[in-house]
Amino acid sequence: MEIARQCRIFERCNQATLMGKVIAIANQKGGVGKTTTTINLAASLAALEFRTLIVDADPQANSTSGLGYNPKEIENSIYECMVDGVRATDILIHTDMPNLDLIPSHIDLVGAEIEMINLKSREEKMKEALADVRDNYDFVIIDCSPSLGLITINSLTASDSVIIPVQCEYFALEGLGKLLNTIKIIQSRLNTGLTIEGILLTMYDLRVRLSNQVVGEVTAHFQNMVFNTIIPRNIRLSESPSFGVPAIAHDADSKGAISYLNLAREILAKNGYVTQE
Numbered sequence: 001m002e003i004a005r006q007c008r009i010f011e012r013c014n015q016a017t018l019m020g021k022v023i024a025i026a027n028q029k030g031g032v033g034k035t036t037t038t039i040n041l042a043a044s045l046a047a048l049e050f051r052t053l054i055v056d057a058d059p060q061a062n063s064t065s066g067l068g069y070n071p072k073e074i075e076n077s078i079y080e081c082m083v084d085g086v087r088a089t090d091i092l093i094h095t096d097m098p099n100l101d102l103i104p105s106h107i108d109l110v111g112a113e114i115e116m117i118n119l120k121s122r123e124e125k126m127k128e129a130l131a132d133v134r135d136n137y138d139f140v141i142i143d144c145s146p147s148l149g150l151i152t153i154n155s156l157t158a159s160d161s162v163i164i165p166v167q168c169e170y171f172a173l174e175g176l177g178k179l180l181n182t183i184k185i186i187q188s189r190l191n192t193g194l195t196i197e198g199i200l201l202t203m204y205d206l207r208v209r210l211s212n213q214v215v216g217e218v219t220a221h222f223q224n225m226v227f228n229t230i231i232p233r234n235i236r237l238s239e240s241p242s243f244g245v246p247a248i249a250h251d252a253d254s255k256g257a258i259s260y261l262n263l264a265r266e267i268l269a270k271n272g273y274v275t276q277e
Helices: 002-006 032-046 062-066 077-085 108-118 123-131 150-158 176-189 208-226 233-242 255-270
Strands: 021-025 052-057 100-101 139-144 161-167 196-202 226-232
Touching: 002 150, 021 150, 032 052, 032 062, 032 100, 032 139, 032 196, 032 255, 052 062, 052 077, 052 123, 052 150, 062 161, 062 233, 077 108, 077 123, 077 139, 100 196, 108 150, 123 150, 139 150, 150 176, 161 176, 161 208, 161 233, 208 226, 226 255, 233 255
Parallel strands: 021 139, 021 161, 052 100, 052 139, 161 196, 196 226
Antiparallel strands: none
């Protein structure tokens, strides 16, 4: 099977200095595929035998439920780590997929922004929470909420880079300028090392002329910032959360699963990992 073959060909090259690289998946516009990207990119990295942690930083807790866990049954989440100082190592969930762990979320995270408003260094609470776990992983993927509030700012402050999903639909670039401006502010004031990992085009439909127009427009405007991999609309991507598994575990040969595996390979190559000859 092609998926199985691809899952065995990456190795860490001597020059690769990554250790616990933190990548935020962010866009304040909802419905662009942030959670889908978080779950399936992380699962693909795990399938390629890289130790991967998902941090669900969205009060909707869709990454948590999308991996088969009921947020209502979660006793401690990223909220308790950021607000109450609970250690991240104490709330880690080892998922059924090898190499893939989860720090869950629940609805209480909605109140975190208010509770942190008077805290010292409130923008760095996520960074502090992840300090004792990030080096246990090759990649930490943060699913950000659809806003530019304090939780998202925390996520970007804690990250080494950010992936920006952009759907191949009308108004695709709406609000993107505001997000890029927020990233620049964080780069200048809170996290000088933050970079843009890339812009990811999602929900692509080859049959729709508008999808092709958006691809052309985004690529022309942002050029090398855009990933070569484009994520298609795919029924397996849509239905896999209802089974509580990533698409690669639901149907490894689906176009959605293969696309996210290709994205993982593209990110690995960009970050100094090489394929075996």
